[in-house]
Amino acid sequence: MKSTKQFHQKLIRACQKNDKKAQLQLYKSYSKAMFLVAYRYVKDQFLAEDIMQEAFIKAFKNITSYKGEVSFGAWLKKIVINQSIDELKKKKLVMVSINSEIHKVQEENSTWEIDNSVTSQMIIEAINKQKEKYRLVLTLYLLEGYDHKEISEILGITEVTSRTHLMRGKKLIKEHLKFTNHAEGY
Known part of the structure; x- marks a missing residue:
């Protein structure tokens, strides 16, 4: 267990130095779990894949802000959840806007x-x-x-x-x- 944690810490340090191989290894380690997190929120396979990809991009871009106070998986999961919620808000705003405008047109x-x-x-x-x-x-x-x-x-x-x-x-x-x-x- 300790060796796995040390391995992940080593990978994270390498990612902080923009090591592409380390990024790929972290991606492979966490992508399935993060896809499932996104899918639980958006209920759409393709959208969940997009969200997961965007979350990894955001994570790798901001990996220097990861301080290790929580596990990397928990830190990444928070990014995926926020990304999923943002996507749902966008979809909801579009649908609410369209529906309210349709009704507004009917009233006008x-x-x-x-x-x-x-x-x-x-x-x-x-x-x-x-x-x-x-x-x-x-x-x-x-x-x-x-x-x-x-x-x-x-x-x-x-x-x-x-x-x-x-x-x-x-x-x-x-x-x-x-x-x-x-x-x-x-």
Whole structure:
């Protein structure tokens, strides 16, 4: 047990000197366990792999701050957990933003009624299929939360043009979603 601890300490010192072979050995020692930690949080194999990779990159970049007060595994696990939580927050913020903006659009324009079977993903796909002038305004307004003044500054158009593109874009999305739902038998 003591020899394993000494071996890991030797590896960590080598990693602090940017030794790539030592980094690879530490990675091999901890990657499976750290993948499982990430997977417990995100429930997605590919995302867990990405998180684990990012956590190792962050750990190796900041390994000089590791002082040995806790085991290296515990230190690394904390990085993986924080990375996982950050990823979940990003996903949640995107979904909350999209969902709240969809409802906001419904409130702003009573003719903007969508069927309950329409998902946020379907709306995003419909936005992405629009002409660029509509897609940009729709994305900035609905998904990013910019107002017409900010959109006009970003795109170099007037606020009136921004409002017009939004109104026409929403109409096109509504038509697209109706067509998609009818084509799929809804």
